[in-house]
Amino acid sequence: MDVSDMTRSAIDNDGYAHQLVVENPLTWLKSQPNQHTLKLVIYAHGGLNNQDDSITRIRVLAPYFVVNGIYPLFLTWKTGAGETLTDIMQDWAKKVLPDNWLRSSGWLNELGETKDLALEALARVLGKGVWSEMRENAEEAAVSCVQNDRLLDLLARKLIILQENLNSTNTKLEIHCIGHSAGSILLGHLLERFIRDDLLAKAPPISTLTLYAAACSVRFAVEKFLPAADNALFSLSNLWLYYLSDDNEKADGLPTADVPMYGKSLLYLVSRALDDHPNMPILGMCRALDPKFNANKKQWAEEEMASLEIWQNRWGVLGSGNKLAIQISDPKVRITRANDQSAATHGSFDNNIDILTQTIERIMGHALPHPLEWLDY
Incomplete structure (x- = not known):
């Protein structure tokens, strides 16, 4: 299921969603040794990758959930914002940089902050619309409409039907949400849909919420996640935030860390150029969770x-024994059990065997009977 409106007829949209969210999990559960609890994961991918890249990741990730007794539903985007942003950067670079500079990350690094400031100014003009459209698509997907074709609205209503089916056989439904990057925006709107008046009394609780490098703003988190917690849909004590250290954010780059036309992570670009206004606090940035930066008027x-x-007071901050905040400080992450590694970047979270293992073990409540082997997409 992707975030765009489905292209089938209204009747087919409803039937297709019913098959994916209700019928398939119920059929799968009958084949499982433990039929007392259906553990279901909703995994919302980020918007940096295009649909084909996301599907490649899904094909690798899904079997690891299934073999460990968890039924996964994946949400992905048809078009990755990363593609459009990369095109913008490449067009700009070709106009202002010599060809040999474009082929050398060393030259790009030498340009440093000057280059990044120029690209941020360009992104405010040419890239902001792309990011705004992604956010608007996610918001519209949670709106109930006559056509019955909005993804998050359909998902919320079908999850309620799934719970009703399971209740009839005294089977428990556990829903666990995982969001990477812009996936946090999808999940925020899904939770908001659950707590509207027409669904709130029937909404299934969310057992855990895990966000990797969340690309939503802190204001969005206050507006979506806190009301969901206040309505007892989930507990803030079950909201884990994984994020890069500031050094790793600055060692990242766009389109890649190896060719850093923009010499920082996507979240820096979102904060400084793509969100509602410059210097927007982004939930997945470690500085947004560190109160020592609050007094810095330039931050x-x-x-x-x-x-x-409000967010720091309600959810917490870095340090002070906050085990819900998990920082990725090492410059490399493990992507196979044989200890192959890749750079710790914004896009590396669902390549990171240690992070995915922690997340799945949290869902299961114990060590994995079938460990993750390979996430080198």
């Missing part, structure tokens, strides 16, 4: 400070 937009302080 965050002044109009966002109230939301930032």
Whole structure:
């Protein structure tokens, strides 16, 4: 299921969603040794990859969930914002940089902050619309409509039907949500859909919520996640945030860390150029979770400070024994059991065997009977 409106007729949309969210999990559960609890994961991919790349990742990830007794549903985007942003950067670079510089990451690194500031200014003009459209698509997907073709609305209503089916056989439904990057935006709108008046009384609780490098703003988190917690849909004590250290954010680059036309992570570009205004606190940035940066007027937009302080007061901050905040500080991450490694970048979270293992073990409540072997997509 992808975030765009489905292309079938309204009747088929409903039937297709019913098959994916209700019938398939119920059929699968009958084949499982433990039929008392259906553990279901909703995994919302980020928007940096295109649909084909996301499907490749899904084909690798899905069997690891299934073999460990967890039924996965994946949400992906048809078009990755990364493709459009990369095109913008490449077009700009070809106009202002010599060809030999474009082939050398060393020359690009030498340009440093000057180059990044120029690209941020360009992104505000040419790239902001791409990011805004992605967010608008996610918001519209949670709106109930006559056509019955909105992904998150359909998903929420079908999950309620799934729970009703399981209740009739005294079977428990556990829903666990995982979101990478812009996937956090999809999950925020899904939770918001659950707590609207027409669904709230029937909404199934969310057992855990795990966000990798969340690309939503802190204001979005305050507006979506906190009301869901206040309505007892889930507990903030079950919301884990994984994020890169600031050094790793700055060692990243776009389109890649090897060819850094923009010499920082996607979240830096979102914060400085693509979101509603410059210097927007982004939930997946470690600086947004560290109160020592709150007093720095150059770090965050002044109009966002109230939301930032609300989030830090409600969910917590870095340090102080906060085990829900998990920082990726090493410059390399393990992507196979044979200890093959890749750079710790914004896109590396669902390549990271240690992170995925922690997440799945948290869902299962014990060590994996079938460990992850290979995430080198």
